[in-house]
Amino acid sequence: MGPIWWTLVSVLASTAVEECAAVAKLQMVQHEGTYSKTMSFRFNQTTEHVLVFPTSQSMYPYRISAWSSDALVESPVLLVVRQEREVLSWQIPFVVDTSTRDGVVHFHNTSRTLCHNNMLQITKSKSFTRKLSIPLSQNFIVALSTSSMVNVEVSVIVEEERNFYLTENKKYSIAVSPSETKYYYYKFLDRRSTTAVVEITSDDDVCLTVSIQDSFCPVFDLDKDITYEGKYQTINRKGGMSIRSKEYPDGFFLVFVAKADNYECSQKHSLLPRGHKNSNIIAANRTSIVNFSIVKGINGKDYGVASLVTLCAIGAFYVFAIVMVFAFTRWGTLRSYLKSKSRDITDTLEGDADFVVEPGITAEDKKQLLTNNKLTVNLLARAPTKDRRRSYNYLWHILSIAIFYSIPVVQLVTTYQRVVNRTGDQDMCYYNFLCANPAWGVSDFNHIFSNVGYVFMGILFLCVVLYRHAKIPNNCTGIPTHYGVFYAMGIALTIEGLLSACYHICPSQSNYQFDTSFMYVMAVLCMIKLYQNRHPDVNATAYATFTVLGMAIFLAMVGILNSTLSVWIVFVVIYSVLCVYISFKIYFVSFVFDGFKQLKKTFTSSDNKVEAIAPIKKSRFFLLIVANLINYAMLITGLCLYNSGVTDFGTFLLGLLMGNSVLYAVFYTSMKLVHGERICVEAIIYGVLGMAAWATSAVFFLDNATLWTVTPAESRQWNQECIVMNFYDKHDVWHLLSAPALYLTFMFLLCLDDDLVDKKRENITVF
Structure with missing residues (x-):
């Protein structure tokens, strides 16, 4: 054996001797632990203190608090708790990672709750009360050690967690910090109650994670592992969670x-961050005072009663609406007209079977339309068969769009719901957690079911249009009634209900357009129908209309995903x-090129240039100027509201479209009165x-219970409790009231020109 080997052996031998000497220097000092008494120790790396606590028969778990101002991160104090079935350990100072790169926060005060040794027997006990009849025992040992070469002082106290077992309708107040986490146990005692709602509030902005975990040990109560089990959500000032008893039968x-x-609760963590809403990321005091209570939720009977009452209310409205339709048909404005006309139906839903060649608009007709200051409907209703066929294009287009749009929507939101159910991540969806009643695998059944009104109102409107179509076929008098657009409006209302229900399966920043797309469609169809009444030959085609709608939805998507200044500039342009x-x-009655051509001809041939460019149709020109000014006013108002954080791009665009439809309806109604027409009863x-x-309904709509433009934690600050039958919140009421409001609006448009039904078209003014 050479000299190198002898040197290596001697080094290893000396190292082993040193390690044995170090082990020999380590002294294990055993102490008898005392409950509810502070025990202090001063020691270094040569000593390990072992606290052996006597067997306890208490039904309450114990909480260990330990603190030290001397311990350093480089040589922390290690605290190990050995129980019968598990080991719990942590260090002092307690190190918690932050959102910044390589950032950590140190805490010198720590405390943890030990999971009860007999937790399984406690949860399985059918007679769960404050005094259990089953035998209980808790045994544990606490070991303290450190690698510090200098003495450090550590204090330890072990106390019962007296508020560990929660009861209903009792308010609790606790202090929580990253190093002093807490958890409690709740069991469903009333078998008739199928849900429980946890209501949480806090007066500070400390970001918290609240978790619901099944009643078995160990409990994941650290920031790094709390998302491993059960359901969880981030909150700062308000939160709520609905728990079904069938999911946690043992509590x-x-x-x-x-x-x-505060990173996960701030705008910097949002998918769509907005700079003016940023909150402080790091706060000096990380201790939060949390107030919470558990209230009894609704049971299966309550679900059934609320659903049945809703359907009965819709049925009552059906009766009311149908009675109105038949009463107006028999005794209303159309009574004399229907009596004088034959009941032979020549115009049906399928349209005209035989193609009729109709004269188009000639160059002379265009000149008359451009120069005549007073136009009548007969000048723009020269091709009734073609116009009726074009109107049915709206129906077939919207049916096709609804099918191809809805299928991926249903697939996507169903996947979202499954991910939420499987992962427990309740930050994915922006529910009103204080009134989110789960049922049949969905987390928020009431917000889905409340959309049933849109579906039923859409079907009702379709039936009314079909009945009216059979009673009042198109003829040569009155406003040309193009029923295809009305059918499209009914389909849009029905699909809006289905898509709104899909959106509320998992409302979030990424699928808001599901809820608004067919609102855009309905707003545009209302304007199209009003314009079509007086301009049937030159009305926009379904192809052009839905192309513009597609561009609007695309802009809404871009604006939602990236609301930068450049996007706003592009939109404004x-x-x-x-x-x-x-x-x-x-202004040019759809003949823009011919209108400018005639304007150029008049300008070049006239000596008075000012008079040549003066508008021929002064009233129409003035009204268009007013309409444009109102549009720019709405645009500026929307930009200001967005900049103030009041609205978002999607809602802003919807407001523009709805504002224009209301504006046009008011204008149309006013012009009827100006031209001597009457508004029928x-x-x-x-x-x-x-x-x-x-x-x-607007009162309930404006009082938001969620806000998807902020973080999930910030959105929960808007959450509100149920207000109707402990089942519906204010947004549900908005759904239930806005559905008949849309039906009544559509019926208003359907009956608006009934006073002209037997009037010759050459006597009906175009405006």
């Missing part, structure tokens, strides 16, 4: 963990160009009832 743990910073183009289309009744329904 559940309610776990509170404070985070080292496109919207301004569209307003100018539509204004020219309306049917339209007045439907209009008044519609405005009352809209005014009432």
Whole structure:
């Protein structure tokens, strides 16, 4: 054996001797632990203190608190708790990672709750009370050690967690920090109650994670592992969770963990961050005072009663609406007209079977339309068969779009719901957690079911249009009634209910357009129908209309995903160009090229240039100027509201479209009165009832219970409790009231020109 080997052996031998000497120097000092008494120790790496606590028969678990101001991160104090079935350990100072790169926060005060040795027997006990009849025992040993070469002082106290077992309708107040996490246990005692709601509030902005975990040990009560089990969500000032008894038949743990910073509750963590809403990421004090209580939720009977009452209310409205339709048909404005006309139906839903060649608009007709200051409907209703066929294109287009749009929507939101159920991540969906009643695998059944009104109102409107179509076929008098657009409006209302229900399966920043797309469609169809009444030959085709709608939805998507200044500039430019183009289309009765050509000819041949460029149709020109000013006012208002954080791009765009549809309806109704036409009693009744329904529903719509433009934790600050039958919240009431409001609005448009049904078209003014 050479000298190198002898050197290596000697080094290894000396190392082993040193390690044995170090082990020999380590002294294990055993102490008898005392409950509810502070025990202090001063020691270094040569000593390990072992606290052996006597067997306890208490039904309450114990909480160990340990603190030290001397311990350093480089040589921490290690605290190990050995129980019968598990080992719990942590260090002092307690190190928690922050959201910044390589950032950590140190805490010198720590405390943890030990899971009860007999937790399984406690949860399985059928007679769960404060005094259990089953035998209980808890045994544990606490070991303290450190690698510090200098003495450090550590204090330890072990106490019962007296508030560990939660009861209903009792308010609790606790202090939580990243190093002093807490959890409690709740069991469903009333078998008739199928749900429980945890209501949480806090007066500070410390970001918390709240978790619901099944009632078995160990409990994941640290920031790094709390998401491994059960359901969880981030909160700061308000939160809520609905728990079904069938998911946790033996009860559940309610776990509170404070985070080292506010990153996950701030706008910087949002998918769509908005700079003006940023909150402080790091706060000096990470201790949060949390107030919470558990209230009894609704049971299966309550679900059934609320659903049945809703369907009965819709049925009552059906009866009311059908009675109104038959009453107006028999005794209303159309009574004399229906008596004088043959009941032989020649115009049906399928349209005209035989193609009729109809004369188009000649060059002389265009000149008359461009120069005549007073136009009549007969000049723009030269091709009734073609116009009726074009109107049915709206029906077939919207049916096709609804099918191809809805299928991926249903697939996507169903996947979202399955992910939420499997992972327990309740930050994925923006529910009103204080009134989210789960059922049949969905987390928020009431917000889905409340959309049933849109579906039923859409079907009702389709039936009314079909009945009216059979009673009043198109003829040569009155406003040309193109039923295809009305059918499309009914389909849009029905699909809106289905898509809104899909959106509420998992409302979030990424699928808000599901809830609004067919609102855009309905707003545009209302404007199209009003314009079509007086301009049937030059009305926009279904192809052009849905192309523009597709562009609007695309812009809404871009604006939601990336609301930067450049996106807003592009939108303002496109919207301004569209307003100018539509204004020219309306002023020149759709013949924009011919109109400018005639204007150029007049300008070049006239000596008075000012008079040559003066508008021929002064009233129409003035009204278009007013409409454009109102549009720009809405645009500026929307930009200000967005900049203030009041609205978002999707809602802003929807507001523009709905504002224009309301503006056009008011203009159309006013112009009827100006031109000596009357508003029939049917339209007045439907209009008044519609405005009352809209005014009432708007009150509930404006009082938001969620806000998807912020983080999930910030959105929960808007959460509100149920207000109707402990089942519906204010947004549900908005659903239930806005559905009949839309039906009444559509009926108003359907009956608006009934006073002209037997009037010759050459006597009906175009405006």
